[in-house]
Amino acid sequence: MKQMLATAVLLSATVGGLIAAQAPVPPAPPVRGGVSSFPAQQREPDDPVLVARGGDLYGIECRGCHGPDLRGGEMGGPNLLRSSLVLNDQSGELLLPVIHGSRKDQGMPAIGISAEDVKAVAAFIHSVAAKAPGQGAPPPGPPVTLNVLVGDPKAGEAYFSAKCGTCHSITGDLSGIGTRNPGPVQLQNLWVAGGRGGGRGASLERRPPPMTTRREITVTVTQPGGKKTEGRLERIDDFLVALTLADGTPRSFRRDGEIPYVEVHDPLEAHRNLLAVYSDKDIHDVTAYLASVK
Numbered sequence: 101m102k103q104m105l106a107t108a109v110l111l112s113a114t115v116g117g118l119i120a121a122q123a124p125v126p127p128a129p130p131v132r133g134g135v136s137s138f139p140a141q142q143r144e145p146d147d148p149v150l151v152a153r154g155g156d157l158y159g160i161e162c163r164g165c166h167g168p169d170l171r172g173g174e175m176g177g178p179n180l181l182r183s184s185l186v187l188n189d190q191s192g193e194l195l196l197p198v199i200h201g202s203r204k205d206q207g208m209p210a211i212g213i214s215a216e217d218v219k220a221v222a223a224f225i226h227s228v229a230a231k232a233p234g235q236g237a238p239p240p241g242p243p244v245t246l247n248v249l250v251g252d253p254k255a256g257e258a259y260f261s262a263k264c265g266t267c268h269s270i271t272g273d274l275s276g277i278g279t280r281n282p283g284p285v286q287l288q289n290l291w292v293a294g295g296r297g298g299g300r301g302a303s304l305e306r307r308p309p310p311m312t313t314r315r316e317i318t319v320t321v322t323q324p325g326g327k328k329t330e331g332r333l334e335r336i337d338d339f340l341v342a343l344t345l346a347d348g349t350p351r352s353f354r355r356d357g358e359i360p361y362v363e364v365h366d367p368l369e370a371h372r373n374l375l376a377v378y379s380d381k382d383i384h385d386v387t388a389y390l391a392s393v394k
């Protein structure tokens with residue numbers, strides 16, 4: 101994985117270089133009445149609630165690789181503001197296969213978020229792209245910085261007992277959580293996301309000891325005759341679902357709309373649903389608390 105990431109960094113650096121050399125970044129598109137005239141940016145603004153949810157999801161699932169401002173990140177994801185795929189996307193339909201694993205071999209991991217979540221992430225990405233002055237130009241204002249250790253650990257402890265204690269314990273599965281991460285940003289990303297899926301930069305961080313509930317996304321495929329096949333989800337897009345049976349046999353099914361019927365089970369779903377519940381203060385408090393758990 102490290103090597104793949106390194107290759108991806110090299111690749112995107114080379115591709116970026118080529119683009120820069122052959123096709124200079126176009127000047128900022130003329131703006132009329134606040135609406136960009138760049139064709140792909142002439143869109144109705146999305147529902148702000150959807151955009152906000154997409155922003156949260158982006159922060160968890162994409163930011164490490166594509167950067168806080170979409171211009172590429174530490175872990176090797178390319179600049180999404182220059183991506184023609186993003187520019188041609190309307191509401192996530194082109195992002196979906198990529199997010200669900202079609203570029204796995206190029207270093208973009210499969211991320212098991214639902215089609216609805218992909219729409220939200222797309223709305224967020226488009227909202228940032230629409231505000232970008234010109235593709236690849238530096239972001240307006242000061243660079244995005246993040247100081248996450250600003251919370252109150254006592255309040256965080258109380259919040260943890262109330263909201264997290266049903267599933268976790270700091271003397272059990274989360275013991276030593278404050279020392280297991282290279283820094284507070286990583287710690288916060290880890291707990292808000294509920295861990296890192298395999299391949300999502302896992303090699304860049306020390307993996308926590310295995311938990312009995314180690315995340316495994318499973319899938320049930322029900323064929324028209326009623327025959328069910330269950331296993332670990334390997335890959336899913338609009339056309340294909342691939343899984344591994346309990347005995348290790350790989351299986352895959354072509355998809356055509358609702359046939360066969362596919363149900364994805366993600367043990368993290370309950371954890372992720374909490375996203376809607378946290379306030380910024382809760383997040384800062386819990387991070388400050390977890391950072392103090394040595």
Ligand code: HEC
Pocket residue numbers: 108111158161162163164165166175176177178180182183184185186195198199203206207208209211221299300301
């Ligand atoms: C582990 C790092 C990583 C994570 C996490 C990640 N990506 Fe990527 N992404 C990449 C890499 C590397 C590529 C380049 C793949 C290629 O060369 O085709 C890429 C490519 C893409 C592309 C295609 C860009 C283009 O123009 O070809 C899109 C769109 C994209 N990612 C969106 C996302 C979104 C949205 C998320 C979060 C839901 C995400 N990525 C999470 C690493 C990552």
Ligand code: HEC
Pocket residue numbers: 260263264265266267268273274277290291292293294295296308311313314315316367368370371374386
């Ligand atoms: C309904 C149960 C549930 C609740 C409530 C919940 N989580 Fe989780 N959490 C999970 C599951 C399931 C995982 C995935 C475990 C895995 O991947 O091994 C997880 C993963 C995590 C991880 C990553 C653990 C690791 O070692 O990779 C952290 C940290 C975490 N949760 C913190 C929290 C905090 C903090 C709260 C409260 C704000 C919370 N969780 C609330 C179910 C829950």
